[in-house]
Amino acid sequence: MPISPLLRPHRCAHHFAAVWLFSLLALCAVLLPATASAQIQLKLGSASTALSDTVVTPRVQAQLVALAPQGIAPGKPLELGLRIQHQPDWHTYWKNAGDSGLPTQLDWQLPAGMQATDIAWPVPQQIRVGDMLNYGYEGTVLLPVTVKVTDDFRPDPDGNIDIRLTASWLVCRVECIPEDGQFQLRVPADVADTQWATEFAAAHAQAPVALAQAQASFTALPSGDRVELRVDGLPAAAHAQTLAFYPEAADTFHHAAVLGQDWTQAWEGTTWTAQLPLSDMRGDTPAQLDFVLGLPAQGGDVAHAPPVQAWRLSGPVQGQWKSADLAQVSPALAAALAANQQSQSTNPLPAPSTSVSTSGWLAALLGGLIGGLLLNLMPCVFPVLAIKLMGFARHGSDVRAQRSNGLAYAAGVIISFVALGAVLLALRAAGEQLGWGFQLQSPLVVAGLAALFTLIGLNLAGVFELGHVVPDRIANLHARHPLGDAFISGVVAVAIASPCTAPFMGASLGFAVGMPAAQALGIFVALGVGMALPYVLVSWVPALMRWLPRPGAWMDTFRRAMAFPMFATVVWLVWVIGQQTGIDGAAALLALLLCLAALAWALTLRGTTRVLLAAVVLVCGGLLMVGTGRTLVEPAPVAAAAEQQDVWQAWSAPKQAELLAQGRPVFVDYTAAWCVTCQYNKRTTLSDSDVLANFAQHNVALLRADWTRRDPAITQALAQLGRSGVPVYVLLAPGQAPVVLSELPSKQEVHNALQML
Structure with a gap:
């Protein structure tokens, strides 16, 4: 059997970018139906894009709903409401929050001729938090509002009604997080809407008579x-x-x-x-x-x-009661203020600076350069680099082609780093609390990467060849545009490396987010230069070529072997999805990856069989996405703290302040499921029996701050430490400055830090 062009040793490396392009096309075919069942809202400061009737946070899912049993017209009954579905152990508040908290606020923007009344509050439950009693809601609650439609009401020319709501709520477990959302609901005026009739009836049944x-x-x-x-x-x-x-x-x-x-x-x-x-x-x-x-x-x-x-x-x-002395605060508030004051005096955290000295900026540049260089050793980046290095065999003694490809690859890496940095800085300037790896806090991005790596792995394993599934004109793009091929390879390498924070990167990235834009982007350039440096050196120094083995049949074996690191990366990404969205989200992703693999195989067939099987797979994938796609964006029903070991507690700023106020040292592990370095450290140094025993000997409280999904409180805490990504490990003690450990802490480094207590 003749060897296909993709399997020939001198060409295997240069099909990598072409396969990446094909992967994007296949992803669109399978994942685009997600828009039918999942809606995502991105909030930029006070502005938002593509308003939706639903806002999802890691703690609640809030949805604007309506009940119009006779359509919307003057004199007809109409109710609106905010339906809040809480994650386990989280709650929002009644009109009187109790000893602490704030009630949910609704600000309606309704068409002329529509007037909303106050919330018809359902009776809450009594929630004990420490020595305080609050009144609020757990589980799912609907806050209904009656709307009077007057004779001045007129629908839009197309017969629809545009209803908008600005809502704010305080959601608490032990810690409290203020949240808000912009909602939009567009409904036809002449159509009865009873979808939520049961829940409105239940809400009214819970209201006091x-x-x-x-x-x-x-x-x-x-x-x-x-x-x-x-x-x-x-x-x-x-x-x-x-x-x-x-x-x-x-x-x-x-x-x-x-x-x-x-x-x-x-x-x-x-x-x-x-x-x-x-x-x-x-x-x-x-x-x-x-x-x-x-x-x-x-x-x-x-x-x-x-x-x-x-x-x-x-x-x-x-009669008359004795008025309280309002100059005195409540005991609970006094205790909280005392704890905050103690925390500020014993644990002064550096605030990010907006101006940096030249020496500090140069040090950050050097850290970024070294950190980018070390990114090449990450498990999922190494196969890309290895494949590109093998690509030198194609050029043989063509030094000019080698150097051009090296520069094109470097350009792809550097531009990708600068683009990621620019987006990060822009979103932070708009008010978003984000850090390095922010894109992987979106389950859809993680799912997309899993699909991309699945297709690359299948191609490397020989399941499909690009020339068999797409026209030759596309399959041979790499041959006609070798520089573009090298550039795209650089982009892919950065996409794969983005979950990782290598040693020396953390301090540089934390420095960058507080700098002026030009200086900050310089650090991202340094990261790109460091990552591209090994490939560029080999391409520009012919003597280094002698270290590479000569081309031969072994390269086909090597290419197929590189499929397994890609599949291992897919396993890890499915695990990340499981942490973010639960077992249902992981199962949905596995099913979609199966459809994607079947589509890639079907496209290798010929004639009518190819068309029929590909169509069947696309239909199945679309139906699957409609049925289960929402599980890829909904938060896990159980908090990620379920993974925590018994000795670790979930981090929160009040919890940290409380422990420090008690005089107890605190060790915080800032981590995320999508961070490879974090998982390695968690399973090595941080789970070592000697290290845990030393923590216990010094009475150190172990807190784990899980940044797998967006959490502004954790982002703010990282910024106070001068960091913008994970992993970060910090030892806090009353009366001492914070001790920030390296991104790859050794057992000895932890023991040395504990000896300073």
Whole structure:
């Protein structure tokens, strides 16, 4: 059997870039249907592109929804709402957040003739956080709003309605993160929309019912810091039951006491009474107070579950209570302020500077040059470099061609680094909290790279040859444009290397993001020069060519062997997707890669069989994408901390501050699933029994900051350390400056750092 042109030793290396181009075409064919089932929003500061009805963050999925059972017209019922689906253990807040937190805010931008009312708040659950009590929502909640459509309403000329919403919410677990989103929903005015009818009905069922026949009154007690509440006329279902109390006014009652022994409730016949402690932040005595009483499920927990029935009441306040001294802050706030002050005094972190001395910039350039050079040793970059080096065999003694290819490859590497750096700097200037490797925080980018490496691996293994699946005009582009071939190879090498932060790179990149744009881009140029340097040296120094083996049949074996590092990279990328989106996302990606491999094989066939099988695979891939594509963008249902070992805790800024305020040293591992160096260190130095024992001996708290998906809090913490990418390892101790370890810390380096405590 004759050897195909791609398998001939003198040409195998130079089909690499052509295969890359073919891979992009195949990716488009399989992945483009994703737009039918997945929507992504990129927010740049206060502006956003392609507004959607859904905003997804690592903690919540928020969606603008509508209920128009008779279409949208004057006098017809219309409701809008924000549906918030929380990740496990995260929550947002009710109209009165309790001891801490903020309620969700909705700012509507509606067409003329449409007026939105306030939120019809469902009754929340009581959420205990430390010694505080909050009122909020876990799981999924819909915040409904009734919209009045007046006679002035007119739909668009095309009969549609453009509804926009700006929403902000505070989402908390132990730490709290403010989030916001811009939403747009376009609906036809003359079509009934009942898609969300069930959820709107459930939300209204959870809202408290006004009791016209009930009478409530508050009486200030002689102590001046407590009131007695009496309620008559409650439904029979509530009699003799323990009720949950939800005050609507913030800073009036001591919320945490509702779950403790500081307040009491009782029944005097059909009258419900309670003695309630007032907040240390209370103001003057109001004339009236609004509140909600909730009836828990039979045998249910008053503290943790929303009530099955709830009633909204209002009562006058009789007498005067003693106003609190508002110059004094609450004990919880005082403790938090003390902890923050202690953290600032014992752990001063350097802020990024916007001006850098010449010597500092030159040092950063040198670090970038060395870091780029070391990137060539990364597992998935090495096969690309090896294949390109073997490509010198094609030129033989043609020194001019070798040098031209070397420069073209270097240009592809350097321009790609500068492009990545420019995008990173632009997004940070627009307000985004991003760092090196930011593109791999998108599951779709990871999925695209997995598909690219799958196709490259299949080609290297000989499953398909480019000349058999595309026209000769495209397959032979590399022969007609060898410099373009070399340039694209450089681009591919940078794409493969982007998940990695090599030694010396971390400090340089952290330096770069705080510099003026021209100086920062100079560091990215240095990274590109360092990565391209080995190939350029070999191409320009003929003496180095003698180190390379002579061309021969062994190159075919070498080419096929290089397929396995590519497949190993695919395994790693599927694991990354699993960390980001869960087991369903990983399974969906594997299924799509199977379709992609089948498509590449089908295109190698001839005649009608080729067309029919390729069409069947494309249809199957499209259906698969419609059915499962959303799992590639949705966050994992279980927090990534599930991977954490028992000795490691999930990092948060408040957690770090709390431990330092207690006088305990803290070691933070800033990591990400897509960072190869991070995973290597996690499985070697950071899991070594001697290292862990030394941490325990010095009572060091181990925190792991997982940056697999975007997390502005982690990005900000990295910036304070002068870094913009992972891995970063820092040892913090009260009264001492932070000790930042190298990107590849040895066991001895960790032991030496601990000896300084």
